Amino acid sequence: MKLDKLIEKLDILEINGNRDIDISSIHYDSKSITTDSLFIAIKGYSSDGHKYIENAIKKGAKAFLIEDDVNIDNKEEYTFIKVEDTRNAMTIIASNFYNNPTNKLEVLGVTGTNGKTSIITFLKQILSEKYKIGSIGTINIDDGKKQIMSKNTTPESIDLQKYFSKMLENECEFCTMEVSSHSLYLDRVENVNFSIGMFTNLTEDHLDFHKDLDDYRKAKEKLFYKTSKANIINIDDVHGKKILDNIKDLDTPVYTYGINCEADFMASDIKLYANGVYYKLHTPTYSDEIYVSVPGKFTVYNTLAVISASYLLNIEIDIVKEKLKNTIGVRGRFENIPNDRGITIIVDYAHTPDALENVLNTAREFVGGKIITVFGCGGDRDKAKRPIMGKIAQQNSDITIITSDNPRTEIPKLIINDVLKGIEMNKDNYAVIEDRKEAIYKAIEMAEAGDVVMIAGKGHEDYQIVGSTKHHFDDKEIAYEAIQRLK
Numbered sequence: 241m242k243l244d245k246l247i248e249k250l251d252i253l254e255i256n257g258n259r260d261i262d263i264s265s266i267h268y269d270s271k272s273i274t275t276d277s278l279f280i281a282i283k284g285y286s287s288d289g290h291k292y293i294e295n296a297i298k299k300g301a302k303a304f305l306i307e308d309d310v311n312i313d314n315k316e317e318y319t320f321i322k323v324e325d326t327r328n329a330m331t332i333i334a335s336n337f338y339n340n341p342t343n344k345l346e347v348l349g350v351t352g353t354n355g356k357t358s359i360i361t362f363l364k365q366i367l368s369e370k371y372k373i374g375s376i377g378t379i380n381i382d383d384g385k386k387q388i389m390s391k392n393t394t395p396e397s398i399d400l401q402k403y404f405s406k407m408l409e410n411e412c413e414f415c416t417m418e419v420s421s422h423s424l425y426l427d428r429v430e431n432v433n434f435s436i437g438m439f440t441n442l443t444e445d446h447l448d449f450h451k452d453l454d455d456y457r458k459a460k461e462k463l464f465y466k467t468s469k470a471n472i473i474n475i476d477d478v479h480g481k482k483i484l485d486n487i488k489d490l491d492t493p494v495y496t497y498g499i500n501c502e503a504d505f506m507a508s509d510i511k512l513y514a515n516g517v518y519y520k521l522h523t524p525t526y527s528d529e530i531y532v533s534v535p536g537k538f539t540v541y542n543t544l545a546v547i548s549a550s551y552l553l554n555i556e557i558d559i560v561k562e563k564l565k566n567t568i569g570v571r572g573r574f575e576n577i578p579n580d581r582g583i584t585i586i587v588d589y590a591h592t593p594d595a596l597e598n599v600l601n602t603a604r605e606f607v608g609g610k611i612i613t614v615f616g617c618g619g620d621r622d623k624a625k626r627p628i629m630g631k632i633a634q635q636n637s638d639i640t641i642i643t644s645d646n647p648r649t650e651i652p653k654l655i656i657n658d659v660l661k662g663i664e665m666n667k668d669n670y671a672v673i674e675d676r677k678e679a680i681y682k683a684i685e686m687a688e689a690g691d692v693v694m695i696a697g698k699g700h701e702d703y704q705i706v707g708s709t710k711h712h713f714d715d716k717e718i719a720y721e722a723i724q725r726l727k
């Protein structure tokens with residue numbers, strides 16, 4: 241594409257060099273650069289893209305989008321475009337380069353602290369009955385033909401627009417997508433035209449990144465100004481109510497869901513079982529009965545969001561009911577590890593206080609014996625949630641084993657010490673086993689028939705990040721190993 245066309249809608253402060261050149265690819269990372277490309281220099285949290293411009297030239301970049309003036313030899317041989325904010329300008333360029341794919345692709349975005357992966361998984365299973373669907377989220381990216389593992393929940397704008405364009409090429413009509421608060425804050429989705437936006441809930445997480453909960457909510461709220469068909473909001477959540485107040489006068493219609501308040505989509509007569517939930521559904525035009533083969537009150541909320549979106553997309557309720565009844569669930573979310581010892585072993589992705597409390601409450605509903613919880617907190621992430629999770633684990637379990645979960649560049653013992661600040665030390669119902677494998681072995685070894693072993697925090701992850709190295713580690717595999725060892 242001609243550079244001129246690529247930078248069409250940018251607010252340019254200064255441009256030096258030829259605009260009439262062909263650009264074959266666009267990059268924000270010098271490591272991926274190929275010849276005749278445009279390199280976008282971003283000032284990040286740990287590095288500054290401007291430092292890599294000479295390296296980018298060696299690899300064949302011809303044009304540069306910059307914020308700071310650059311001093312290099314033979315500068316006149318290249319084109320430099322200076323803008324106020326390269327990260328923001330990148331979203332416009334990315335969308336231009338891939339011919340604005342979300343003008344055609346219907347993107348259904350979900351934001352909120354918990355429930356995003358669950359909702360897009362259910363929604364994809366339902367919509368796939370009638371349409372070809374792509375999806376983008378924590379577990380993987382599906383471009384309609386192949387699935388690749390995700391690096392982040394919501395990719396950087398260039399990658400995102402490339403995936404959208406691939407989905408169109410593969411004849412997808414919809415994309416179900418998780419929209420993280422980081423992506424809204426860092427403009428990764430700035431130039432995406434969303435069709436429907438959904439809000440799940442907002443609870444303590446990521447306060448290492450966002451100033452406070454209000455700042456965190458404001459980031460999430462940005463999604464609802466980017467939608468054209470509808471916004472769907474959980475108004476049982478106080479932050480959901482606030483968002484509703486702020487967006488109710490927009491042109492995009494708002495629909496609400498909830499259990500405890502008068503909402504457009506409501507659940508009543510809820511019954512929670514060990515292997516699923518039942519409820520009566522009330523919509524603006526009809527009522528029906530819903531059974532979902534995934535346990536937990538949070539499943540009621542997640543499926544209310546799914547049902548609301550399906551309703552607005554005119555999917556027949558019979559299809560929705562059938563898919564929810566027979567769903568295979570969501571990988572690493574309340575996933576049951578079958579065994580012949582009479583214990584219920586669950587691998588779950590709860591890595592926030594609210595999620596941990598929810599899964600433990602759900603287990604309490606059906607446990608015959610004890611609840612033994614294994615969990616840790618991630619390094620280089622929100623520190624404030626650590627003691628809260630410690631307290632929640634101890635209060636809602638009979639035995640708590642505190643261990644490691646992606647320590648990243650932090651010292652595992654120090655993370656555990658933060659968790660211990662929330663633990664009542666005079667009780668003897670907790671233990672620290674830093675090695676996660678040993679912790680899981682111990683929990684399963686001590687469990688008796690009727691007990692629940694809740695292995696929380698990593699869900700689908702098949703790695704443990706220590707320092708900056710990713711080692712293979714899979715809670716499910718270790719749980720199976722633990723069962724085998726006892727034979």
Ligand SMILES: CC(=O)N[C@H]1[C@@H](OP(=O)(O)OP(=O)(O)OC[C@H]2O[C@@H](n3ccc(=O)[nH]c3=O)[C@H](O)[C@@H]2O)O[C@H](CO)[C@@H](O)[C@@H]1O[C@H](C)C(=O)N[C@@H](C)C(=O)N[C@H](CCC(=O)O)C(=O)O
Pocket residue numbers: 268269270271281282283284285286287288289292378391392393394395396420421422423426
């Ligand atoms: C805080 C954060 O989100 N950081 C993201 C951000 O990094 P950054 O802008 O700070 O980048 P940087 O490392 O300082 O580098 C600056 C620039 O120099 C470039 N560079 C750097 C080195 C080099 O050799 N050459 C080069 O060109 C980099 O590509 C970048 O453009 O942009 C990068 C490129 O997109 C992301 O990979 C990176 O995500 C990091 C790895 C991350 O861990 N993010 C997490 C916190 C995150 O985004 N999580 C959310 C929510 C998760 C949830 O669901 O709860 C998510 O959407 O995944």
Ligand SMILES: Nc1ncnc2c1ncn2[C@@H]1O[C@H](COP(=O)(O)OP(=O)(O)OP(=O)(O)O)[C@@H](O)[C@H]1O
Pocket residue numbers: 352353354355356357358359378393418440441538539541542572573574588589590591594595596598599699
């Ligand atoms: N609606 C909900 N409310 C509270 N907790 C939930 C909800 N749905 C799921 N959970 C719990 O939160 C965990 C994470 O769920 P899920 O992966 O769907 O959330 P997510 O929003 O995609 O998380 P992430 O931000 O890490 O991608 C689940 O394993 C479950 O324990």
Ligand SMILES: N[C@H](CCC[C@H](N)C(=O)O)C(=O)O
Pocket residue numbers: 393591617618619621645646697698701
């Ligand atoms: N998307 C979340 C996932 C956290 C999962 C947990 N296992 C951890 O590493 O803290 C994050 O990157 O903050």
Ligand SMILES: [Mg+2]
Pocket residue numbers: 356357377378379393418
């Ligand atoms: Mg997710």
